[in-house]
Amino acid sequence: MLGYYIRLALKSFRRTPGLTALMVGAIAFGIAACIVTLTVHHAMGRNPIWWKNNVLYAVTMDSWTPEHPYDPADPEHSPTMLTYRDATYLYGSDIPKRKALLAFVQGVLAGAPGQTAPLWAMTRATDSGFFHMFDVPFEYGGPWSAAADRGPKPVIVLSRRTNERLFGGRNSVGRTILWNNLRFRIVGVLNHWDPKPRYYDLSGGGTGNFGRPAPAFVPFKWGPMLHLFPNGHVSCWQAPGAKPIETYRQMLGSNCVWITMWVELPTAAQRERFLNFMNAYWAEQRTMGRFQRPRDNRLWKVSQWLKLHHIVSNDSRLLLRVAFAFLAVCLINTIGILLAKFLRGAPLAGVRRALGATRRQIFAQHLIEVTVLAVTGSCLGLALGAAGLAGVRALYAHSYSAYGALAHFDLIGIAWALALAAASTLIAGLYPAWRIGRVSPARYLKSQ
């Protein structure tokens, strides 16, 4: 019976090729617009480390001036980074299972065999905990030891890309390289690792929140050791009458925030203990004249952290809504055409009813016609969506915006296309098929 209905549907399409093309085209364009915007929107809102969402926490404290909030446009929110003083104190706690401080320092890589020009590399200064907490994959070697954090020892981890540029992708673990003119030993080379958004550091530094990870990683303490000013985002305020910051040492003791801190706290008890630890530190410092704003010590889950930084752009939301409005218009259009078309074929349905077809069979026959239409439209929509994503990538090729970088076809896009196709079939087809199923045969037989 199904094969017969499909044959009937194809016959019906051949009778009205223009209308059929119009309906298939409308469904295809509507679905394509939705796929493009949904794919990007979904990629933007993705939590790249969802499996550790209840374990990893970003740490913030409101260390800002009592005169005005950190962000006058959003007075609710404290600085999202820590001062050196607070970060190093909190880092000293042994409550977290793992912990890491994150900043950027400038770095220049030289001395690789056959390297002609020094390679400028904005370097991630962090701790060994970074690699463990964020499940960073290694191609060769591994993270440096906790002892290397404390030293700090001259050890470096290269990204896969950097290793390809400097060592042609060969195993470079154990070799030495010049980092800022100092001899560093390579202990690890990352495998492909490019989480987007760059959830662990949303300060906008380096290549931005959707950029590639740093080309090189060294122990955090090398920054203070070599007096390397932070090269990422730095925000400062000064108490009235305070001397301006001139030296690196003054910067370390200042109110400048520039360090992102993460801790791994697997149990609720640990979280509670760590918060208590922060609160005790806050209270102690407050008696010494710091932290004059209301207490705002917080631990942020990755998902909350992404939301706090408004990672999903308003433009993406806007385009998504417009795309769905477009799909709605396309579907309403299709409903209208189908209805007209089916009702014009009512005499035929009347004859079929008179010859013994049940209402249900008439309904099924027409629903199958709609399904064939919607499936064709969705397949075409999928292809158009892929083309649309390529178009968006081209449009954003030379842009800072994340929109283009995320416009890649993925399983999510295909899943959405299928879901939208099914929904479109139901929305566009149910009512017309139901209407035609209710046609009374007598009326059409009489007029014949």
Next chain:
Amino acid sequence: MSLNIRPLLSALKRNPTGALLVALQVAITLAVLVNAAWIVHQRIEKIEQPAGINTRDTFVLVVSGSSNKFDIAAAESEDLSYLRGLAGVAAATVTNGIPLTGNGGDTGLYLHPGERGRLVEAADMSFDQQGLKTLGVSLLAGRNFRPDEIEPYTPGKQAPAAEVIVTQALARTLFPQGSALGKTVYGGTPKTIIGIVSNFMGPQLGTPPYDTVIYPTLPGQYGGYYLLVRTQPGKRDAVLHEAKHHIGAAHRYGVVQYTQTLASAKRQMHSANRNVAILLVIVTALMVAVCCLGIFGLTTFNVGSRTRQIGTHRALGARQRDVVTHFLVEGALVLAGGALLGSILALLIGNWLTAHYALPRLNLAYLLAGILALTGVGELAAWQPARRAALIPPSVATRTV
């Protein structure tokens, strides 16, 4: 034939679904069209804000130390004298940020000593006496920095600037009444405003685009500096290539991090707005097209199912023109219904956008233009099938099938 709406309405009433569906399409399309056009207008306005600087002939060369042995102050003056002697260079300076890119710093300025009172956030740039000329910014009042006021970079020491130059916009933000020239502002140390320059976009870090303060200090604190070079017209790429090559090899402990033309910086700055505008235009145009096809389809269907009635109508004396008018008026009724619903929807969406996205309130002229445009193309879409209806011969009325 007088325009009689009654039979049209009764026809619509007898079979309202098709017309309702088309009216719904018109409503949604109108609501989106109007608001999309309004958003695109805002984006274009942003894109067309003048940068206030010469973006055509200017580029930036970013130099960074590879070790703390890098003598930044010496390298800066070496690079500047090289660049200023280079053929094709109109002006050059060394600075701490790149205009239009967000790459730079900002300063909080206060009107009273002790950093009290109203805080004014401004983007900051620091450069020497050639900076204004390099950017192509003109002095409106006061004077430029003198060479002897320029503080070279000293490692571990950031010289507090006693004199500053501000843009006209910042002058007005700081001192809404009266002139800012000669007044003192506070931020770290007291600073006297010695000059006011025409508005230009600084590095722009969460500050109003034209609020920029300029210090006569040379950068180096973060281990590097930006060379800002303006060339004679048409020489930019050649000079960029030569300078990059020379400076890349000039310093033992310094490397050229990257170069960027201000033209590309400007393009990138606007790309998000431009691309959103393009995507909105594409989707909205498709939406209008689909909507028109809907009207076209509905009219075609009506013509097809009323062939005999039209024939009868013609046989009873209706002219071809009357038949066309009949269908156009029917289309207009549907469009009007859709436009009415769409206007309400458009205003609701507009209000919502104003509340949530800080978009200015929807200009009603846009709504009016949207209604006119959509009704216009809608009527065009109905016109073709209406023409075909007019060609139906009166003899159809007398045929049985």
